[in-house]
Amino acid sequence: MSPRQSGTERQPRPIRAGFSFLRSGCATACNLRGRLAYLLTMTRLIRPLTAALMLGLAVPAVPAHAEARVPRDRAEIGLGFAPVVKEVAPAVVSIYARRIIATRQSPFMDDPFFREFFGDIGQMRPQVQNSLGSGVILSGDGIVVTNYHVIGAATDIRVVLKDRREFGARVILGDEESDLAVLKLDVPEELPHLALRDSDRVEVGELVLAIGNPFGVGQTVSSGIISGLARSGVLTGQVRGYFLQTDAPINPGNSGGALVDVNGALIGINTSILSRSGGSNGIGFAIPSNLVGQFVEQARAGNERFERPWAGMTGQPVEADMAASLGLSVPGGVLVSDLHAESPFAGAGLQVGDVVTHVDGQPVDSPSEMLFRMSVAGVGASAHVAYMREGREQVADVAMIRPPETPEADERRLPRDSALPGLALARVNPALIARLDLPLSTQGVIVTEPGPYGARAGLRTGDVIARVNGAPVETSAAAARALEARGRWMVMDVLRRGQPLQLRFRL
Template identity: 60%
Template sequence: MFRIAAPLILALAVAAPLQAETRVPTSQAEIALGFAPLVKQAAPAVVNIYAKRIVQARQNPFSNDPFFQNFFRDFGETRPKVQNSLGSGVILSADGYVVSNFHVVGGATDIRVVLKDRREFAAEVVLADKDSDLAILKLQDAPDMPYLPLRNSDEVEVGELALAIGNPFGIGQTVSSGIVSGLARSGTATGAARGYFLQTDAAINPGNSGGALIDVNGALIGVNTSILTRSGGSNGVGFAIPANLVAQFVAQAREGFGRFQRPWAGITGQAIDNDIAESLGLDRPGGVLISGLHEKSPFRLAGIRPGDVILGVEAQEVNTPQEMIFRMSVAGLGAEVAVRYYRGGEVSEAGVAMQLPPDSPARLTKMLGDGSPLPGLKMSRVNPAVASELGLSLEAEGVVVEDSGPYGGRVGLRRGDILLAINGQEVATPDSVEALLQNSARRVSMDVLRGLQRVQIRFRL
């Protein structure tokens, strides 16, 4: 299991504060000076990123026809097509670790990073996570690089001055100024990212994604990721992923992980509104109401039960499930966090271990071979680790489809489907799926659980 000691986490997450006073300019001379010295200091560490990826595009002669395009969406052959993307990134270390957004570099086959001084380097993604919309790149053959220190983003306050640096619309490095206009934004940002964000009114536009949001001391407080807009341009509502989460990504990238590892909660819960707060005896809405816990959940092992309300993690309030997961991710694997919870009119505290979901019982992963009726079908037995990877419910059990394969996809199987029965006979293990298919007659009937819906798939061999 990957573990990071608490002192190391603190060292990674919190940059040593610069001895500079944060204050409003007090003279005309200070106002005239503006942000020029700050930009000169920070801009060399903000880079432009050019990424290419190969996608399978369907050659459809009806794609531009206003009438027939809706009838022939899946018509035509699929052919590889080069897709280009443009974004920004921030150098975080002298040895060339760079942070950007997943939607900028995810799946890229060729990445070029261009510095402000026009130097250009090849880069590769060493750690990526679609849910957080973050990716860590490593520059190849890079000398001693300029970089930005990370600030403890929990210390950021609404009203602080902030600068956004990036490459909007591909016109070149640009700086926009504003303030931090909100904290703990969850469920409001757009794009692939989910979780917890800083909000700023500094102008963020397409191409700014992955760029830096810095404070008046030149420290990185967030990575710009998305905006709320109706026109496609900035309306002054932009979101940045906090620096404390970025620090955990860098730490795991240095440990050699290719996919970000989150601590496992093993719970289901919901935000609390006024009605729920009143029914529970809370004086105001706040916290996360626990509705279910897996039997192996570290919260259950710490004594927390369904019906309890999680109020805070490590002295930080949490008001949505996304905020709680963010706080756990920032704490890091191997740590033990103090969780405050409310039960029966009293507030208590418990120590909860930050750990990966258990990979037991054994997943028994199996892929059907060429001699099978559904070659390429990949299945596993559901356990907490498998359920976490595929986004299944805590109650999920049985055999789940990890990859439908070329033929399974044609008959209607999807990733995440749980196989219940084949021709009326219950599916027990991945091995039993192969045996039941081999013993089938020409017609096959499969009972599948897809989310909360039971689906029957029928096909001929």
């Protein structure tokens, strides 16, 4: 086996090979002609070597925020990531969160029926849960971004800086669905912080660093590349959205930490991994910085919850077997399958059967990508939408709006003397459709909370009450009056996710 194939022996480096040739030249230069040939050969070799050395010495003079590129020679590779880490690491923090959960000794207390009849029996036993994560300082006055699952329901949050200073923190904006939270530290001085980079300009193959506190061992830096863009879907729990994928090792405790480029700019917040063992397998996901920036903007504006624009539409990805029939040369985009009458897309002229291909110049291939692009644009803005209709490309400016609250929801809770005490009802409107994730065609009176008696009768949140004892109900007031009637039996016709069913129970 040759040395190159075995991997145990290495071929001489090009520079070493050159000097080996010079030594053999000295041995054979026994006459004037030989000496002149040797000197000419040496001159040809030394000139490029001198130029290469000069180029290597000039590398540190490149501006810190120059365009990202692959290192050109060993001198650049030898620099490593140390300068970037020194600049970035002070802005990455460790977060310690504590939450207290009350539990009962009696297992029957998990049933709403037993809680209603037997009251507060069973000794409450508080349990303390601790969680560890990471965070990123994004402004000198103490704005920190982390994952929601790191601090969700926490009663005490402590933030520890790289220099071991500790600060208490309060949550000023959190969103479980996006798995992002914004914290505020009360600090007496300017803190080191990171700048956000436009995540739409990130490319597959870019070198990146992941910084956080995995397993509580202390701040750790790992390196990798961007492995993929536009990763969407459900990853863990309620988290949905659009992610950057990286092979930089991410482990428990890295959640909420920084994913930065080679210039030290933040391009994402590390969130989760795909793993069967719980350790890193080289498939990690980060929330793009553009969405992080929108979160910080809403937090500074005083929003109590994160607001997403309402599309008022449902859609599906265009697969290969659908593309030709829709007039597309290649599969891609989102097929509009349903539109609410109040949808801003309908107001801009889109119809069922159109294929949305771009939002604000960026391609979209799934509903999650569309929601991400709309969320980045923000409520109150206007998004430039490109779509295909019968093989022709068209464009429209779509207003990014909140879900309308018309007709009035008229939410009410039934009193104790009604047939189902504690049952909460409301009239369906776009705001409720968005809040409860209902089909766009939902109309009528909806159950917003079944209460203990309603749960025992078989009702669930999101059920639409169509009839009570055969009488149709169209408003929450009419449903409340119908449920005040007392008799021996009650029959309710209900729609659950569009499927009809009948509930019959004895009073």
